């Protein structure tokens with residue numbers, strides 16, 4: 179079994195045969211940022227200081243040849259070849275952050291409703307122990323026996339004592355899982371859920387203004403992060419900037435308006451990206467978020483940024499945020515890749531249902 183050494187902390191963790199470095203880190207409770215888990219986004223890039231590894235198949239745009247020469251690798255696909263692999267990651271204390279995910283935990287659908295013509299909300303309550311998670315994480319939902327592949331869906335609420343999970347599921351064209359959720363699932367039905375996974379999480383030590391950028395159902399993890407921040411009395415400005423195609427795609431506006439009434443530090447902006455004659459008198463912005471950022475937030479040098487949505491949206495937001503002065507280490511992203519499939523830990527690493 180290989181060992182991964184985290185520098186500068188010097189902590190050492192085990193990496194089982196066949197595991198990627200990312201999986202090994204997550205099994206040990208470390209939150210290495212990642213999005214696609216498929217070598218496509220570059221989010222899990224770190225510098226390897228010592229040792230050999232098999233990088234596997236990754237896209238050049240995610241790991242440029244020059245970066246390879248400098249020793250960088252994508253940890254979602256990297257597997258150690260040497261007994262020790264030292265990577266540059268984490269702070270001096272490198273503390274564990276994630277909860278152990280649960281495997282196929284039993285839940286009941288307590289409510290199901292349409293939020294927009296293409297988005298359904300599911301409310302689920304656990305039959306046994308609640309799933310523990312950080313706001314911003316996701317679960318996986320599917321039905322193996324019925325041939326419905328498990329897909330990742332962000333949890334849209336901060337954790338509640340009753341363990342309720344709220345999911346916002348967009349109907350994907352030709353998407354078997356989302357169509358199954360929209361058309362077949364019903365209130366009272368039992369479901370198996372695994373999770374929570376992902377590292378799109380708020381850092382409790384953040385003490386800067388926060389700007390949350392969301393496209394479509396990218397709003398889900400943003401809502402969980404904002405709810406948790408407001409609930410714990412975060413005092414710096416928090417703004418949600420939500421992009422939808424037309425007015426009929428807006429959802430959760432009422433709850434966010436309520437947050438705005440209750441919290442002087444919370445603000446909400448909504449923009450429509452397509453012409454919508456029905457909304458001509460409504461007070462929404464028009465256009466794409468990356469194009470509107472310079473006018474709305476000319477200086478992002480002091481902000482922490484969270485961006486969630488399709489990869490093109492997230493990438494454009496990151497580029498623009500950096501151009502407006504945002505520091506790379508304070509930009510957190512969650513891109514919904516069509517090929518994204520969570521790599522589940524081995525069965526013995528999951529808490530039983």
Ligand code: FES
Nearest residue numbers: 215217219220254
């Ligand atoms: S490239 Fe590793 S998470 Fe996307």
